[in-house]
Amino acid sequence: MPFQHGPWTVPTQRGLAAVSLIVLALLALAQLQVAPVESRFAARSDNFKQADSPFLSKARDTAAGDKYLIGVGKADITGPVVEVNFAGYANLDQVGSGLRQRIYARSFIIGEVGTNNRFVYLILDTQSGDTAVRNGILEGLAALGSGYSVYGRSNVAVTGTHSHSGPGGWFNYLLPQLTSLGFDRQGYQAIVDGAVLSIKRAHESLQEGYLDFGTTRISDANINRSPSAYLANPESERAQYADDVDKYLTLLRFKRASDGKNIGVLTWFAVHPTSVQGNNTHVTGDNKGLAAYLFEQSAKADDQAADGFVASFSQANVGDTSPNVLGAWCEDGSGQMCDFHTSTCPDGTSQSCRSRGPMFHIADLGISSCAVIAQRQFSGAKELYDSLDSTSTAVVGSTVRSFHYFNDMQYYTFPLDNGTIVRTCPAALGHSFAAGTTDWPGFADFTQGDSGAPNNPLWSVVGGFLRAPSPEQKDCQEPKPILLDVGEMSLPYAWSPNIVDVQSLRVGQFIMIVSPTEASTMAGRRWRNAVKAAASESGLTGDYEPFVVLGGPANTYAHYVTTPEEYAVQRYEGASTLYGQWELPAYINLTLRALPFLSATSSGSPPPGPSPPDNRERSLSFITGVVQDSAPLGTSFGAVRTQPASSYARGSVVNATFVGANPRNNLRLEGTFAAVERLGSGEDGGSTWAQVLSDADWRLVYSWERTNFVLGHSEVTISWETDPQLDAAGTYRLRYYGDAKPLIGNIRAFTGTTDSFTLS
Numbered sequence: 001m002p003f004q005h006g007p008w009t010v011p012t013q014r015g016l017a018a019v020s021l022i023v024l025a026l027l028a029l030a031q032l033q034v035a036p037v038e039s040r041f042a043a044r045s046d047n048f049k050q051a052d053s054p055f056l057s058k059a060r061d062t063a064a065g066d067k068y069l070i071g072v073g074k075a076d077i078t079g080p081v082v083e084v085n086f087a088g089y090a091n092l093d094q095v096g097s098g099l100r101q102r103i104y105a106r107s108f109i110i111g112e113v114g115t116n117n118r119f120v121y122l123i124l125d126t127q128s129g130d131t132a133v134r135n136g137i138l139e140g141l142a143a144l145g146s147g148y149s150v151y152g153r154s155n156v157a158v159t160g161t162h163s164h165s166g167p168g169g170w171f172n173y174l175l176p177q178l179t180s181l182g183f184d185r186q187g188y189q190a191i192v193d194g195a196v197l198s199i200k201r202a203h204e205s206l207q208e209g210y211l212d213f214g215t216t217r218i219s220d221a222n223i224n225r226s227p228s229a230y231l232a233n234p235e236s237e238r239a240q241y242a243d244d245v246d247k248y249l250t251l252l253r254f255k256r257a258s259d260g261k262n263i264g265v266l267t268w269f270a271v272h273p274t275s276v277q278g279n280n281t282h283v284t285g286d287n288k289g290l291a292a293y294l295f296e297q298s299a300k301a302d303d304q305a306a307d308g309f310v311a312s313f314s315q316a317n318v319g320d321t322s323p324n325v326l327g328a329w330c331e332d333g334s335g336q337m338c339d340f341h342t343s344t345c346p347d348g349t350s351q352s353c354r355s356r357g358p359m360f361h362i363a364d365l366g367i368s369s370c371a372v373i374a375q376r377q378f379s380g381a382k383e384l385y386d387s388l389d390s391t392s393t394a395v396v397g398s399t400v401r402s403f404h405y406f407n408d409m410q411y412y413t414f415p416l417d418n419g420t421i422v423r424t425c426p427a428a429l430g431h432s433f434a435a436g437t438t439d440w441p442g443f444a445d446f447t448q449g450d451s452g453a454p455n456n457p458l459w460s461v462v463g464g465f466l467r468a469p470s471p472e473q474k475d476c477q478e479p480k481p482i483l484l485d486v487g488e489m490s491l492p493y494a495w496s497p498n499i500v501d502v503q504s505l506r507v508g509q510f511i512m513i514v515s516p517t518e519a520s521t522m523a524g525r526r527w528r529n530a531v532k533a534a535a536s537e538s539g540l541t542g543d544y545e546p547f548v549v550l551g552g553p554a555n556t557y558a559h560y561v562t563t564p565e566e567y568a569v570q571r572y573e574g575a576s577t578l579y580g581q582w583e584l585p586a587y588i589n590l591t592l593r594a595l596p597f598l599s600a601t602s603s604g605s606p607p608p609g610p611s612p613p614d615n616r617e618r619s620l621s622f623i624t625g626v627v628q629d630s631a632p633l634g635t636s637f638g639a640v641r642t643q644p645a646s647s648y649a650r651g652s653v654v655n656a657t658f659v660g661a662n663p664r665n666n667l668r669l670e671g672t673f674a675a676v677e678r679l680g681s682g683e684d685g686g687s688t689w690a691q692v693l694s695d696a697d698w699r700l701v702y703s704w705e706r707t708n709f710v711l712g713h714s715e716v717t718i719s720w721e722t723d724p725q726l727d728a729a730g731t732y733r734l735r736y737y738g739d740a741k742p743l744i745g746n747i748r749a750f751t752g753t754t755d756s757f758t759l760s
């Protein structure tokens with residue numbers, strides 16, 4: 001494979017229009033030939049004096065950096081909320097039973113003014129980006145027609161927030177399909193369609209504007225869940241950092257030029273969305289989805305924010321982080337913390353070891369803890385946003401570039417910094433993978449950090465039975481004891497990715513590494529630092545200091561990447577580092593190789609590399625469809641079974657139960673299954689009901705329960721958790737929107753409405 005050896009040649013701009021060429025030629029006479037584009041913007045104060053850039057259509061606003069094309073968009077991706085397993089915890093029992101909060105795709109487009117250089121940073125409220133979903137999105141964009149041909153493989157980054165409380169079943173590979181009983185086309189399509197719609201909306205909103213960014217410290221929203229592995233990193237390296245997780249949130253603000261209003265914010269902060277526990281069965285976006293909701297709600301009352309403001313909380317080097325900031329405890333009555341190295345309890349297993357969120361004492365499946373961790377991220381981001389006018393750094397340099405290519409991680413050979421040649425391996429998971437984490441244990445009593453024989457031989461037997469690793473693979477994966485040799489298992493189709501997406505995006509001095517894995521804290525730092533150093537050395541961002549963020553898990557789901565030192569410890573994250581101990585240096589090598597493609601003088605792309613398998617058409621599924629719904633004799637769909645009381649004090653829970661039907665009949669995307677309506681005075685003086693909350697709102701919960709499997713009876717409960725601060729006193733009613741499937745005939749929509757009640 002020629003492109004694995006030696007540097008790629010990076011083509012320079014050849015495709016510029018004739019007019020631009022003349023302009024360039026004239027400018028070259030003066031200074032262009034001797035300096036890269038950005039270095040002409042030598043210092044911040046000089047920056048605004050330069051009006052000679054060929055990329056600028058107008059003189060620069062003296063109050064900001066350069067102008068870019070910016071656009072934001074958001075769309076609903078909520079798949080089946082019942083009867084499908086959730087993605088993230090790999091808990092077979094975690095099957096959906098309702099909806100607390102709709103989940104979304106949020107798209108941010110950044111482009112150069114006057115060229116087609118553009119990228120899309122997409123954030124899904126899902127466990128990760130994915131190859132099947134990404135292929136679907138790229139096909140969906142192509143189907144939108146020629147106006148969208150500017151978006152493709154190279155410049156669309158499909159990231160996930162890593163939420164653990166949304167439906168699964170949309171993955172390209174077999175291993176993450178196992179707990180969901182295979183591939184679920186309905187949920188897959190919901191994500192793909194919503195993602196494409198969010199990009200379309202962002203595209204339609206494209207306009208000129210400015211970008212600036214800042215960082216803030218959020219001290220109390222994350223901790224390290226594998227500190228013993230972190231301690232394996234060199235002391236001199238650890239001494240450079242105050243914490244064993246990154247406590248900084250980065251915020252990129254999108255401000256439109258026309259009236260100076262903000263159209264959105266994109267943030268990065270490293271924390272697992274595992275606040276909501278592995279036995280919750282209501283769909284939510286966990287702490288990231290709720291933080292985004294809180295920011296978008298706040299924007300409605302912010303006169304600096306434009307209508308349609310989009311806020312996103314993207315994931316960063318999440319690998320070893322936990323939102324359960326009170327630490328890991330043995331919930332076995334012993335009152336002890338779990339063992340520092342192995343996360344085991346006095347019984348010798350990790351089954352009773354649970355990390356505690358800030359509100360762990362409230363037995364509500366982590367919902368209250370989630371609200372606190374979301375609030376902490378939102379508050380930090382909002383304070384930063386409010387202070388940005390005086391503290392931010394403008395994104396300068398005009399250049400927008402991206403690259404993407406696939407790399408086969410089976411035996412990728414490359415030199416370490418000291419010249420030693422090493423290689424990566426086919427994907428494999430180690431024993432500690434089965435132990436799970438302190439955020440939720442695995443289903444076998446493997447102990448964490450066990451790089452020798454597991455306590456329970458069952459999983460070794462099953463793993464070995466599925467595919468015994470070759471001696472070469474065992475050797476390559478050292479010191480990982482292999483539990484599941486997923487990279488060498490391709491029957492009935494590939495279990496895990498061996499081919500990964502290597503991608504980075506760049507606007508001005510702001511560089512985004514798009515990671516297919518969950519990088520551990522130190523892995524993320526090394527990767528960012530390496531990119532920053534290489535960008536500085538090569539003058540990529542001129543005289544402006546490069547600023548590097550890492551987002552993911554994106555494009556596919558390649559589990560974790562730790563540092564080689566952490567890998568040697570083989571806790572969950574090390575055991576889930578698929579491609580062996582040199583995976584991180586390999587990712588750094590792969591990113592740095594292609595970095596020149598982010599240069600202002602580059603107009604090319606790296607060779608696309610080998611295509612990963614597309615398993616969408618060959619995936620197995622044991623997820624059964626809806627057979628029928630029927631209403632019990634003497635009732636009808638939407639009839640109220642249990643009315644709310646006639647009055648409530650604010651702060652109490654209002655409940656109503658209806659004769660229901662299966663919500664998988666119609667996902668009601670961009671709509672709702674539930675609503676709170678308030679009685680108000682109409683403009684004509686009459687009384688009208690207006691919807692004040694939908695199932696997108698965290699405090700309005702939709703629950704579905706099958707009451708008779710054979711006859712297809714079910715009940716829906718709508719619960720409104722009223723809030724003294726947020727809900728006004730008044731007269732209200734609840735509404736239920738459903739769709740019923742008869743045994744024969746078409747699905748039919750219906751509604752149910754409760755009696756009115758007062759809230760005071």
Ligand SMILES: *[C@@H]1O[C@H](CO)[C@@H](O)[C@H](O)[C@H]1NC(C)=O
Nearest residue numbers: 277278279280331354363365
């Ligand atoms: C959910 O899991 C938590 C943590 O293990 C446990 O404390 C709680 O009792 C469980 N709740 C239910 C309803 O099963």
Ligand SMILES: *[C@@H]1O[C@H](CO)[C@@H](O)[C@H](O)[C@H]1NC(C)=O
Nearest residue numbers: 004006413414415589592593
């Ligand atoms: C990455 O590895 C390749 C060999 O696969 C080597 O030619 C190249 O110099 C390395 N690049 C960097 C930036 O380390």
Ligand SMILES: *[C@@H]1O[C@H](CO)[C@@H](O)[C@H](O)[C@H]1NC(C)=O
Nearest residue numbers: 416417418419420421422564
């Ligand atoms: C280079 O570094 C690696 C990783 O630290 C080490 O295993 C190897 O022995 C080093 N090689 C040399 C020649 O020092």
Ligand SMILES: *[C@@H]1O[C@H](CO)[C@@H](O)[C@H](O)[C@H]1NC(C)=O
Nearest residue numbers: 653654655656703717718719
């Ligand atoms: C309301 O309904 C939910 C869902 O069925 C249930 O968990 C909760 O206990 C009910 N609350 C009240 C106050 O009736």
